Amino acid sequence: MDRSVLWRPKESAFRESALARFARHCGFDPADYEELHAWSIADPGAFWSRLWEFAGVKGERGAVALERDPAAEMTGARFFPQARLNIAETLLAGAHPDRAVVALDETGARDELSADALRAEVARVARGLRAAGVVPGDRVGVVLPNRIGCLVTHLASLAVGAVWTSCSPDFGPTGILDRIGQVNPKVMFVQPRVRYGGKEIDLTEGLADVVGRIEGLESLVVIGEGDLQVPVPVIGWQDFGSHGPLVFEPLAFDDPCYILYTSGTTGAPKAIVHRTGGVLLQQLKEHMLHGDLRPGDGFLWYTNTAWMMYHWAVAGMGCGATTVLYDGAPILKAADGLDCSPLWKAVETERLTHLGISPKYLSSVMEQGYRPGEAYDLSSLRWLMSAGSPVSPQQYDWMYDAVSGDMGFASISGGTEIMGCFLLGSPLHPVRRGQLTVKGLGMAVNVFDERGAPVLGRPGELVCTEPFPSMPRTFWGPGGDARYRKSYFSERAEIWTHGDHATLNPDGTAVIHGRSDCTLNPGGVRIGTADIYNVCAQFPQLEDFIVFGRPVEGDEEIVLCIKMADDARADADLARTIRGRLRTECSPRHVPGAIYCVRDIPMTVNGKRVEGAARSVVSGKAVANRGSLANADCLDEYADLSERTAL
CATH class of the missing domain: 3.30.300.30 (ANL, C-terminal domain)
Structure with missing residues (x-):
């Protein structure tokens, strides 16, 4: 018996999971993932075309799946150059009809919207953006907590073809200006008063400073209470927009949709411009095939609104799952110590099937000796997931002992730069202690040693050797293309070097040892x-x-x-x-x-x-x-x- 195996998929997964059905759709045996993966990177045009069909992406795909440039195999590749689509259209088409979104917070408050109600709110705000002069390519900035209002601005901005960019309220004025201040949004949405860890926080003064220093800003929309004295027109959330039909702006595959930012710990944060079609296809693939997210599921990923995992989690709506938002601290101070219950209580009350957390959170809960599986009914939970940094073998042990022995676990690894993952989970593979499960479909992941040779079973540099659609379009600002190429292609021409120190194992699993620069x-x-x-x-x-x-x-x-x-x-x-x-x-x-x-x-x-x-x-x-x-x-x-x- 292999003691490293903590969980094995049921036989039904090879019949019913979306990954199994997709494998058969493409002519492959679901039990032979390696053959499916090899095809997906050998013929990326065919793979991503089949995925477009299978995932039900709305829009026009066009006749060409991939244009290659022999002089620039990765940076010159263009996926679906004739396509026209809109992310929000596909996500809202997939939204769960009765419970599209549920919003929870640390006080125990709860709100929910049906798909129709969500579409009506998105339509209202989209009409407000158009009335404010927002056209495709304009930036819309937000400084909002993880609540329904933020989700509505997100989808409305995408619907009108704007580029949505966000900061979490905990960044502070300097952090916000270092990020959103780079990209000159035409409209901003802010919430001056937020709550975290049992404390009410007034951001009015800092937000007023930020708004007054952003060039090109024409309108400010305020959610909730707060009197901001700023040099631009201020509109209340309920007064913004008007009721009417929801119109989606058709965009080219490579038109920008999001700007996200690097951590900025080695210099000014880089503003990464992401492609509309690439983000949508990549994230639908990861949720539907690798995450086994199904219609009627409930999905919560604990994240702030600045991290890429927020954008990633929202895309789960396109699979027919209920998007569950949580605003506040995941661990609260209590009279007798720390209260680790909020996320696990949400699993029970909302019947969540998928919960996403981080290794830092796992460490904190483990230190408290907390055993959520004994405190709550977690029987609905099919998948627990983690991202952000490596998960230790001891954390794997804790999850299968203290949470549940009857669930899959996926430690996933990718980055803000690709709005997705290189390494993921799989509903068709066992979970092995301390290991990431599989290479993502369509991702030509490898590990190179110091000679530039691919190696198995020993550490090296994580690379990707074939183009994929969610590669960034560019970095924002002067010299953006050159800075982008320098960041990921300077070490190896036309090979993506991600900056992770990793090992690929002969059985297809992987280990991330840490960042290469660390x-x-x-x-x-x-x-x-x-x-x-x-x-x-x-x-x-x-x-x-x-x-x-x-x-x-x-x-x-x-x-x-x-x-x-x-x-x-x-x-x-x-x-x-x-x-x-x-x-x-x-x-x-x-x-x-x-x-x-x-x-x-x-x-x-x-x-x-x-x-x-x-x-x-x-x-x-x-x-x-x-x-x-x-x-x-x-x-x-x-x-x-x-x-x-x-x-």
Whole structure:
């Protein structure tokens, strides 16, 4: 018996799942995923055409599926150059008729809209945008929490052909200006008062500062209470737009639909312009085929409105699933400690079939000793999913012990840059401890070593060697095309280099070891940060941790910083135990040269560790964009680490 296998699909999946039906639709045996995948990357035009048919995309596909440029095999590829379509039309056509969207928040409040009611609201706001002078290609910016109003602006902007771009309210004025300020939106939607973690937060002053400094802004729409004194016309949410028919603007496949932003931890955030058709096809493929999302399912991904997972989750509407939104903290303070129940309560009350979380959330819940499967009826949950960073083997164990033994789990990996994934789950494959399940259909994923040779079973650089439709159109701003090519194609001509350190296994599974720019290199040997994090996660005394390299003469020293859990104590014995376990479970090269106890770990607003910022500060370098961090003040402590005695 293979003890690494935590879950196996039922035989019915090979008959009933969309992936099985799609395989047969294309002439393949559902049991032979490798053959299906090989065809999908050998003949991408045929694959994406079949997907368009199977997913029921609305619009005109045209006669040509893929135009290739022999001089630029990836950057010059054009999918469906004759197509005309609109994302919102396909998503709303698939919306669940009775419960298209449900909105929950941390107070327990609940709201829902049917498909007809949602379409009416989208039509109203779309008419308001057109009346405000918004035409295809104009930008619409939002600073909104994850509620129905944000979803309506999202779909209405897409309907009129505008480019929708968002920031979460927790970014702060500098973070918003660094992002939305780049792209000069014509209309903005904001909510001045929000709630998070039991606290009411008034953003009025900061939003007024932002609005006053955005060039080209012509209208501001305010949701909820708040009196903003700004130099542009202000309209209340209920007064914006008018009732009437919903008209979808037909767009070319490569016309822009979204602008998203990189984390900005190594400089100003890059504004990534995404293609209409590419985003739609990629995300429908991932939900329908890899995620097994079906009509009547309920899908909640815990995310803010700036992260790509928000856009990704909304696309599940096109599969006929109910989109469930959650606004607020996923873990709340309570009189007797922390309340980990909100998301799991939502699974029970909404009968969710799919729940998406992050490894950071998993760590927090595990530290509390919480067992949601004993607290709530989770029998409706078919799939638990995670994204954002690698999931440790211990977290796999916890999920199948404390949540449910009868569900699939998908650790998915891709990026904001592609609005999708390179590695995903599959309803036709077993879940293996610590492994990502399969390469995405249509994605020519490989791992190259330092020679540029493909390798199996050992770490290297994650690459994609064939074009796919959700590659960015460009970066916004002067020299955008050149900056885009430099970011992903400069290391290997016409091969997408993603920036992840990974291993592809002979059985088709994969492991992500961490970001390549955060890879440790002691003695010239590359080590992924995830290897060290997986061991640290075994220590309940540690609330969080971060590892990075510190230059020493002619080499690099591994530095591990640990944040202690309440009532836990950092001392030499703990440091010795951590080093011993790393030596035993990984290798002597994984053992940190220095371990320090710190008050906090630098994080992005999406909860990702920022190893590069810690490394820069410890090395005496400036951090390029502190405004991209949720807690930049904690870096001051790191600047003094070299003066302290390590554990």
